[in-house]
Amino acid sequence: MAMSALGRLFDACPVIAPIDCETSAGKGGNLVAMKDAGVITFLVYLDAAASGVEDVVVTVREATHGAGTGEQDLDVVTEYWRKAEATLDNDETWTRVTQTAGDITIAGATYATSEVLVAFSVRSAQLSANYTHVTVDLSDPGTVDRFGCVLGLRGDLDVQRAPENLAAPQKQEPPNKGHGLGPEP
Numbered sequence: 001m002a003m004s005a006l007g008r009l010f011d012a013c014p015v016i017a018p019i020d021c022e023t024s025a026g027k028g029g030n031l032v033a034m035k036d037a038g039v040i041t042f043l044v045y046l047d048a049a050a051s052g053v054e055d056v057v058v059t060v061r062e063a064t065h066g067a068g069t070g071e072q073d074l075d076v077v078t079e080y081w082r083k084a085e086a087t088l089d090n091d092e093t094w095t096r097v098t099q100t101a102g103d104i105t106i107a108g109a110t111y112a113t114s115e116v117l118v119a120f121s122v123r124s125a126q127l128s129a130n131y132t133h134v135t136v137d138l139s140d141p142g143t144v145d146r147f148g149c150v151l152g153l154r155g156d157l158d159v160q161r162a163p164e165n166l167a168a169p170q171k172q173e174p175p176n177k178g179h180g181l182g183p184e185p
Contacts, residue, residue: 038156
């Protein structure tokens with residue numbers, strides 16, 4: 001039997017479970033280790049709001065390890081792909097969007113009452129020196145309930161294996177500095 005694409009081409013990671021962005025605003029996503037992966041593609045899904053014109057902003061962040069130390073904005077997204085329709089039913093085409101490097105703004109005036117799917121990638125090489133993890137945050141769309149979620153697909157895997165043998169990306173711990181147990185590494 002042929003090896004599945006899961007484990008061979010990509011690994012899937014939950015970043016933000018389905019949430020109401022309005023009541024969970026500013027909730028940062030789970031950090032994803034980029035060790036052993038060359039790229040991560042984020043898939044952001046927003047459902048349609050009943051009303052309103054508030055924007056939702058997708059912010060990419062990086063950290064030096066899985067505990068979130070040194071977390072900071074990572075303004076590297078210059079291109080993303082978007083599908084939008086009142087109800088996404090797989091008859092839509094992707095629209096390429098280019099921008100100056102930074103956050104992605106899903107304009108409420110245009111897309112608040114549409115379901116929206118956004119895809120964009122961040123390469124490991126785009127992380128700042130000594131940064132090893134990435135995540136995304138979804139902003140508060142104002143007073144309107146709008147549900148959303150984010151998945152990460154780690155790709156360009158250094159080690160390919162069957163899904164049941166796929167190693168969990170390790171949350172790297174910070175170095176133990178100043179412990180007084182001998183010279184620093």
